[in-house]
Every structure is written in C-alpha cells, then in structure tokens.
Amino acid sequence: MLVFSPAEAWEAIAREPTSIDEITRRTIIPLSLLAPAATVIGMKTFDASWDPAHGYLVPPEAIYAAGATTLFATIGSIFLLAAIFVLIAPMYGSRCDYPSALKVSAYGSVPVMLAGATLFLPVMVIVSIVALCHTLYLYWVGVGRVLEVPAGERTEFIGISLTLLGGLSTLVGAAVSSIGLA
16 A cells, blocks of 8 residues: 555554554564565576676675675664654654654665565666655655655655765775674
8 A cells, every 4th residue: 555555555654553663573574584585596596606807796605694784784774764864853843753753764665675576686676776766755755744744845854864874874884894794
C-alpha cells in the first residue's frame, strides 16, 4: 500500500503505535537482508574470479565480508537517518520523536530495500536508481504526514537530512576502513 498509495499509507502509519523493536524486527532487518543476499549470490555466480587488471571484481575471500558490510551499512543508515530527522526537526517546528522518525526512515526506504533483491546481476542497479526516486518521494510525503514538516520546507528537510547522512556515512566508512574492518 505504501508504494502505490503513499498518502493514505502514511496517514495510517502516523496513527499506528509501533515500537522501535517492531519496526526493526518486521521491516528493517528482513528487508535489509535482501541486497546482501542477492549481492553475495551474484558475486559467487558472476564475479567468480578476481581480475587485478580491472579491479572491479570482489576477491572470493571477501564476498561474505562485502555482504555483511552491506547489511550493517543498510541497517545503520536507517537508524542514523532517523536520528538526523530528530536532530534537525526543531529547525522546522516538526515532531522531535525518534520512533516516528524511524517510521519515516524505515518505511520510506522500502522501495530501495526491495530493489536490493535484484542486485544479483550488477546491471540491475538501474532498478535501484528508479527505487531511489520513489524513496525520495516517500520521504517527502512521510516527513509531512508523520513528522509534520510544513509543505514548503519538506524538500529542504529531506535534502539536508540526506546530505548529513552521506557525510556521516562517509566519515564512518573511512574510520572503519582505516582500522582495517572493511
């Protein structure tokens, strides 16, 4: 319902009393598993050998680590985006409630997480790009309905949130890589 009639779905989501635990167990973890599983299957099937000249293939011994990194990065990004929503909410006079922010972050990213199931073939990243466009729209509607961000400020709210998410994700990724975990 959220993908095809988002306005009505967000109204229902805003009213439902859902805990962080429920959102995590029922939505975030199951859907976050799709991309890593498809990616590992694709790498095992299509990227079977490492090519040092091109460097775009994942070495066989790193395939499962790449899948695990994708899983934890996806889950972490959803929780971090919710925290960013809460952090900047006072600047827009909107709700400063983490469970509500997590609803928008998690449910808004459903199209991208579902598209992750197609990533067993690298060319299917095109599906993810289309899903990202729909995710941005879902965030735009969701922050208005659930977090009560005024209509004229939703685009800026989403833009700032995603810019902060990108910056923080880059810093975390650099830190993790520098200590040899990725």
